[in-house]
Amino acid sequence: MDPISQEIIEALLSGKAPAGAFPEELAKVKSLIDRANAPASYTETTGAHHVVQAFRAAQGGAIPTGGRGKVLSKLLTAKAAAAAAAIALTGGAAAALTGVVPVSFHSNAHGALTSNAAQTNDSVTSTTDSTTSTTAAPDSTATTAFAGESQGMASGANLFGECTAYMAITRGSTTTTGVGSSTTLTGALASTNFQNLAKLAASQNTSVTSFCTTYLGAHKPGSQSANSSANANANADTHANAGGSGNAGGSGNAGGSGNAKGGNGGTHGSLSAQGTVSVSGGATVGSKPPVTGVPTSVPPVSVP
């Protein structure tokens, strides 16, 4: 093989000469170089909006220095989207079964679903990862539903549910695990539902705890028609399969095939005349089987 001059090398690397300008062995190298510089594919150029978001966040100082914070999680879109989709679709069922979100939220979620199914999608927006989203998703859904019904904080399922929720969260927050506990407590108590509850309690010159204790005492489930057997299966592993499969790059493959297909995941609620709520949920991400641990029903709820 003849010596390769520096000029030829430079011509080859800078791509300024056609393949015919080189000996055969270099022509093959040249063809590889040209192929490696082929025009961009669609998947390589998608995802620019995440960079824009990162830039905005950087201007606001919101990006963690490690670069692996919220923005990065957005950049790793498909994985997060798959998780969020799974959470959104299994939302009410999964979250309630952690034992944190009260049963009454199901009736609220049901209301939201029946009145405006699209509202459930909003629950995704507050999620950053599958762990925290298990509590955040139903919270926002419930908020939407409750806010519509609670203008006067009338008695009924909502008030009963809110009080039950409040008592459960304040009493049982330490029973949850990991990130979920603190997120749940602070997130739930900051919700519009509880703010309304607090206003109502304040209007009666009492604390929320006393108000709820009094209210719940006067509306004991046992005295109502419904059977509130606690069948909470708190093993909902909502993020077991949430990662989905396929390309998960925020850099352009977020739209890849097979990612975050919701499948049958969903919360299907039905509220009977007796106030019994049943929620069936199951998530199917891609071709994977439904998430284990998500029960097909939750205990019935009494309507005071």
Add this chain to the structure above:
Amino acid sequence: MGRIMAGGEPFSLDDERQVVRVRFRAETPNAAPGAPDRVATHLEQGRYESSAELTRTVERACKGDEDAITDLYRLFNPALLRFLKGRIPSAAEDLAAEVWVSVAKGLATFQGDDRDFRAWLFATARRRSIDHLRRLGRRPRLKHVESMEELDPFVAESAQMGMQLEVDEAVRALISGLTSEQAEVLLLRVVAGLSAEEVSHIVGKPEGTVRVIQHRAIKRLAEKFQHGM
């Protein structure tokens, strides 16, 4: 303004509206006049006709123009992804995301033209890939990726026959059997579209050393093709 390095010689773009066609000054006798050069190809992929225009886009992006940021992403991300796939195929997309986050954070304070932006982007990518390997507890390997013999037989044969390969396969075939150092320099030159001088700054080696490395890399590739892999 934009300066294109070709053959180690800087070319100034004295007319901003001039379509970038870097003159081929090498002594290669068979060089076709007007043959497309890689820099121009990169520019045209992003719908830019000149380096100066691209520099203005960089400037707009630095000021927060979101359209300009989008354009930069669309223009540079393909090469960035290919570079990272050449380095760490399994984590290329995640690393590219990290690189863009880093760039987004520093964009407001960035100063320079399009060449500087390109060099900054790939220097960041290189650092991220090194950090990634450190996190995994790996040392740079003497041999980069697999050798030609270890490549998918179809890929190796296609490369040998001069057949069209997928882009990722072409990148892998291009650096197969090279040392990590050679592969890095080759990727920065070929995929990133950087000059030898720019690469020397990024890898922290004298320009002459970079030229020696790239020479050996090309010689190695040529020998493989000459001897049928």
